[in-house]
Amino acid sequence: MTELEHRLKAAIRAVPDFPKPGILFRDITxxxxxxxxxxxxxxxxxxxxxxxxxxxxxxxxxRGFLFGMPLAIALGVPFLTVRKKGKLPWRTVSYKYDxxxxxxxxxxxxxxxxxxxxxxxHDDLLATGGTAMAxxxxxxxxxxxxxxxxxxxxxxxxxxxxxxxxYKARVVTLVSY
Numbered sequence: 001m002t003e004l005e006h007r008l009k010a011a012i013r014a015v016p017d018f019p020k021p022g023i024l025f026r027d028i029t030x031x032x033x034x035x036x037x038x039x040x041x042x043x044x045x046x047x048x049x050x051x052x053x054x055x056x057x058x059x060x061x062x063r064g065f066l067f068g069m070p071l072a073i074a075l076g077v078p079f080l081t082v083r084k085k086g087k088l089p090w091r092t093v094s095y096k097y098d099x100x101x102x103x104x105x106x107x108x109x110x111x112x113x114x115x116x117x118x119x120x121x122h123d124d125l126l127a128t129g130g131t132a133m134a135x136x137x138x139x140x141x142x143x144x145x146x147x148x149x150x151x152x153x154x155x156x157x158x159x160x161x162x163x164x165x166x167y168k169a170r171v172v173t174l175v176s177y
Contacts (some may be wrong), residue, residue, distance in 0.1 A: 003043045007037055008175040009125065012153070026153055026177065032066065041174065042070040045150055048172045054147045055117045058082050058108070060135050063124035067152060068073060071122065078121065080112045082135045093141050097134040106131065108138045115143030125171060126151040129160030136167055148172065 001009075011034060013027040031037055045067065058080040060067025065081070072079035083158055085094055085105040092107040113119055119139045121132055126149070136146045147168040154161070154173040 004040055006176050007040065008152070010176070011037060026125070026155070028063070028066075028152065031152075032163055037116075038067075038070075041152065042074055044174055045071045045172065046074040049148070049150065052088065052120070052148055052170060053118050054115050054120045056080050056113070057122050058113075058135055058139060059118045060106070060121070060123040060131055061087070064122050066124065068122035071150070074149065080108060081108050082108055082138060083122075091136070093138055095134045095135075095137045095141065098129050099130060100128070104131070104134070106134045106138065108135075108142070111142070113139050113142035113144035117144040118147035119144045120147045120150060122150045124152045126154045126160045126164075126171075127158045127164030132160070 011030045012161045013030050015025040017023065018025040025027050054075055054077055056078045057068050057072040059065045061083040070078045085107055088107050088109055091110040093110050094105050094107040096103055096105040121135045123132055126132060132149055139146055148170040149164055150172040152174050154176040156176050161171060
């Protein structure tokens with residue numbers, strides 16, 4: 001276990017039965033309250049990704065913005081927002097996907113991704129992979145290439161990594177449960 005992984009596991013709070021009975025929620029609020037750890041997270045992502053050709057980072061609303069934007073700054077690339085349907089003020093492209101119960105839809109501003117652009121999709125958590133896959137599809141719909149994925153936390157028992165295999169892109173996670 002790396003020092004960063006050890007620090008993250010010590011800081012991430014496990015909250016049983018939230019948001020419903022039987023769910024063990026991984027709360028990153030204590031992480032956000034530690035500026036030194038937040039800096040180490042950004043540096044940890046930067047170290048793992050500095051050899052990758054990344055032209056932009058697409059952060060998924062809302063917690064994907066927390067470390068996606070500092071990572072974009074650290075890599076010197078634009079930060080693109082992936083938001084829930086109806087939250088962006090300009091022309092958008094959207095992608096609808098299925099959830100365990102029902103569906104969801106995410107959007108990006110039209111033209112955020114230029115043809116051939118290599119985009120890293122970033123979020124705080126990889127669970128089933130549906131939202132990350134939807135963000136990747138938004139990149140593809142605009143002619144971009146999925147350069148990879150990065151997540152603070154992976155819930156490996158939910159096998160979200162399997163949904164991302166189709167992109168043949170590197171997946172970086174800092175801690176796994």
